[in-house]
Amino acid sequence: MAAVTVPSNPASPPGRTARPNLLDRVGIPKALSWGFLGVLIFMIGDGVESGFLSPYLISEGISKERVALLFTVYGVTASISAWFSGALSDLWGPRRVMLLGFGIWAALQVVLLGLALPAHHYWLIMVSYGLRGFGYPLFAYGFLVWVTAVTPRHRLGSAVGWFWFAFTGGLPTLGSLVASFTVPWLGTYRTLWFSLVLVVAGALIALLLVREPVGRSRLAPAGERPVATLLGSLSIVWRNPRIGTGAVVRTINTAAQFGFLVFLPVFFTDTLGFSLTDWLRLLSAMFATNIFFNLLFGLVGDRLGWQRTVAWFGGVGCAVTTLLLYYGTVASGDNFVLAMVLVSLFGATLAGYVPLSALMPSLAPDHKGQAMSALNLGAGASTFVGPAVVGLFLGPLGVQGVMWIFAGLYLASAAMTLFLTLPEPAAPPRDTTAVPARGRAESVSGPERV
Secondary structure: OOOOEEEOOOOOOOOOOOOOHHHHHHHHHHHHHHHHHHHHHHHHHHHHHHHOHHHHHHHHOOOOHHHHHHHHHHHHHHHHHHHHHHHHHHHHHHHHHHHHHHHHHHHHHHHHHEEEEEHHOOHHHHHHHHHHOOOOHHHHHHHHHHHHOOOOOHHHHHHHHHHHHHHHHHHHHHHHHHHHHHHHOOOHHHHHHHHHHHHHHHHHHHHHHOOOOOOOOOOOOOOOOOOHHHHHHHHHHHHOHHHHHHHHHOOOOHHHHHHHHHHHHHHHHHOOOOHHHHHHHHHHHHHHHHHHHHHHHHHHHHOHHHHHHHHHHHHHHHHHHHHHHHHHHHOOOOOHHHHHHHHHHHHHHHHHHHOOOHHHHHHHOOHHHHHHHHHHHHHHHHHHHHHHHHHHHHHHHHHHOOOOHHHHHHHHHHHOOOOOOEEEEEEEEEEEOOOOOOOOOEEEEEOOOO
């Protein structure tokens, strides 16, 4: 086990101790604080539709298979966008990437709501909604790159944790909760317009109030060719097979989550007898639990080991809770309390994959940025793999068969995690120089840290 050595206080002059403000103490970089709020509000707007868009489109006369195809295309564009977000941030700067993502999301939402849905034109819906998938990853993951670019290493873990708190807090947790109130009040179509208002508000907060200078310019070294930067962030998937395996594990992680959004709203309302409002609140509970366990499994991973945490709590845990979610709700019907427990258990085990964010860059210590691009690629791929599984197998196998497929994928990811062994750290050179106590660096170590 190797230790990471960081200066005890690199920002403070010798002999003085800077007094951290409240934001610093909780791990939020002060210069980016408005950005975290902006991402939260943006992702609430993006997540408003997650719990009702599928049944709404079906009620408008679009078949379940076509809805699944629509969600699959959306996932493909989101996957590509997730990969590009890191490379483009290197080339253009994170702020410009965020601006591009916001522009794509807002413009295509106007086309979707103003033209495609009122005309009931399926292919226009496909183009506008499908291409809108480029929007949120560029905005959100662009900000994540900004966070990693300016946060001191000894506080980066906390800062990234706050990013995921804002991201998952909005999509779909608070987004679904907002929809549970606005759909009965405004109706589904007007709620989709309200989601645009939230996205605009969040983007303006982040883009106008964050004045930090590093994210306003390119991060890659001057003279680095754009093509080399883009290809390097993709070729690492086969240059380092463990990185490729980790990307597949990350895809499986949330494939069921995005697949569930295609068919569980209909299953819970039409088959089990829940109201749409009940379903939206169950969905909010699932991911509210997930947010809490994201923090918990980060701590567990540092103590138990990242690899073991992902394999047992993530892979095996999600396989078990996926089947419990199906068989438990079928046996109990519209029992809201039991359904709340079952969806919360799934949300908790879904967080068991959190240590992948620490494990992946550690698998390629000389190419951490490229490893994170592969992780983002896996995250984006899950947005179309899940709906694709539903589109292919829901018809012939039904809900029960699809749930078994997702459970099998989770068990496969647990097996694949066994291959994600960390490289042996090089032996550090011996340092026989005496170092005064005040200037000594702090040693930060933990299970599987490098």
